[in-house]
Structure formats: structure tokens, C-alpha cells
Amino acid sequence: MASPVILVDQPTPLFDATVAIEVRGFPARQPVTITAIQTYPNMSRWQGRATFMSDDEGCVYVARQAPISGTYDDVAAMGLIWSAELLPGQTRTPPPGSIMQPKPVQLEATSPDGTRAELMLERHVAGPGVTRMLIRTEGMHRAAEYGIVANFRFPQHNARLSPQTRTEQLSWLRRVLDWQTVADDAERFAAHGADGSCGGSIDLHRSRSTYARWHQRYVLRR
Secondary structure, X not given: OOOOEEEEOOOOOEOOOOOOEEEEOOOOOOEEEEEEEEEOOOXXXXXXXXXXXXXXXXXXXXXXXXXXXXXXXXXXXXXHHHOOEEOOOOOOOOOOOHHHOOEEEEEEEEOOOOOEEEEEEEEEOOOOOOEEEEEXXXXXXXXXXXXXXXXXXXXXXXXXXXXXXXXXXXXXHHHHHHHHHHOOOHHHHHHHHHHOOOXXXXXXXXXXXXXXXXXXXXXXXX
């Protein structure tokens, strides 16, 4: 029997890439448990796990097989990643710029007879040659420090904004006031914002994204 091994088609994939994970050299027609532990810059650790039945050759193909148990229960190439659960342990404030650092994933496969294999995977936020640069204009800084309302409170600030930006900000503020009028708690606030029942087309996610754009912007450059 060949030595036990974990194989992947991409050892350094991007975050949105699908990785094919295979296990070979294990006992035939026996359960094989695969775990994937992701470690983030804040030292939080997340574990996905799944147990499969190996085929007649002692192989497991994660992208083509459904697990018999684990943190997910259907065929999913990246199920070990997206189904991960937070492990106990302390976290810390991540260091500046750590968002662009590769995120390691420790893969381990074991079987009841003690057969074992390991592989380290590195997931990347951006491809080679891509850098991240913070862009923060005076207007963005002012909105982040004093809030959007300050643009309307102080005319000298409002005058620096384009007509389109003033219209977008005012529309956003009006929607927030509408939500507060019809919702007296957090659950009702979210429900009204999601279904648009407080008038107009209301999208909580889009509104948060719009506010974030005024706060600060990042660009990726190659």
C-alpha cells in the first residue's frame, strides 16, 4: 500500500478559489476523518471536519463525496472551510496590514487504524504583485470622525460635497429615520429594513455599504 498522503490541486489558492482535496494511501473501504484548522491573524482558530468512506483503492475525493458525518453533510469541495466552527482560545488584536497576509489551513487525515497524513494549505487574499493601499480623503476623515450629520450641521463642510454625494447622504439619513419610526427594537428594525415595509426600496446591506464607502476606501494595485 502506498504511503498516506493528502493532495490538493492548488497549494496556495486565492480565497475565492475552489480547491480539490484528495486523500490517498489509506485502508480501503474504511472511515477516514479529515480536519481543516484555519488560523487567523487575531489568533482565532476555526475547525471544519468530515468523515468519509474510502474507496476500493483507499482514496477519498472531497469534491465528489458526501461525508457520513462532520460539520457539513453534502457534497461540497470547500465544505471543510465554510463549515468551520470556532475553537476555544484567546484572541488578540490583529497587527496592522495583516488582512493581506496568507491564511494557513492545516489539513489532517486519520483513520481508525492510526494511518495519518498532514498538509499545510495557504489561502491568499490577493494574487502575486497585488498590494493594498489606504485611500482616505479629507471628506472621508471628517465623516469617520464626526459622522454624516456633521456635513449638514456645518455648511462649510456641506459645500465641499458634490450634489450627488449630498443627495445620497440625505437619502440614507431619511431611510434611517423611517426605520426608527416603525421599529421600536432591533429585530423589528432589521425586519422592516429587509422587506421594505417602511416605505420605498430599503436594503440594509446596501445602506451599510454606502456608509462604509464614505468612511474609508482601499484599492488593490498590481
